[in-house]
Amino acid sequence: MRSYIKIYGPPVYDAIKTLEKLAIDFDEVCIMNPLIATYLADNDLDAGTSTTSGSAEAMEYFTPLNSDVTPERCEKLISKSGEKLGDYDFFFEWFREPTVDELNTLIQKIDEALKPLGLKYTITSK
Numbered sequence: 001m002r003s004y005i006k007i008y009g010p011p012v013y014d015a016i017k018t019l020e021k022l023a024i025d026f027d028e029v030c031i032m033n034p035l036i037a038t039y040l041a042d043n044d045l046d047a048g049t050s051t052t053s054g055s056a057e058a059m060e061y062f063t064p065l066n067s068d069v070t071p072e073r074c075e076k077l078i079s080k081s082g083e084k085l086g087d088y089d090f091f092f093e094w095f096r097e098p099t100v101d102e103l104n105t106l107i108q109k110i111d112e113a114l115k116p117l118g119l120k121y122t123i124t125s126k
Helices: 012-024 034-042 056-062 071-077 100-117
Strands: 002-008 029-032 090-094 120-125
Touching: 002 012, 002 100, 012 029, 012 034, 012 071, 012 090, 012 100, 029 034, 029 071, 034 056, 056 071, 100 120
Parallel strands: none
Antiparallel strands: 002 090, 002 120, 029 090
């Protein structure tokens, strides 16, 4: 299952970076967004292969967000499904089917993280 996020209003970039930071500590998910997709393309990497797993590139990307991020977490953080974002700005891909409580916890964490930015968002899980 994926929980797709659509961000409304500026600052979209700041919102995406905030969601990335949140995801580092939310071990139940991996993620994808346009910034990661561009980073992978710029470095000739493919999210659907193991070339990003535990790579120096993944550590380089996520360490500025959280200096305590481990190589093991980086290995699992970028979605390898190759799924396109479509009309969404971000998705959290669950490693297993989440419970209602886990979905609600994610929503609460997103609300708390994005509140200081003063923007609106929608979340669609499917």
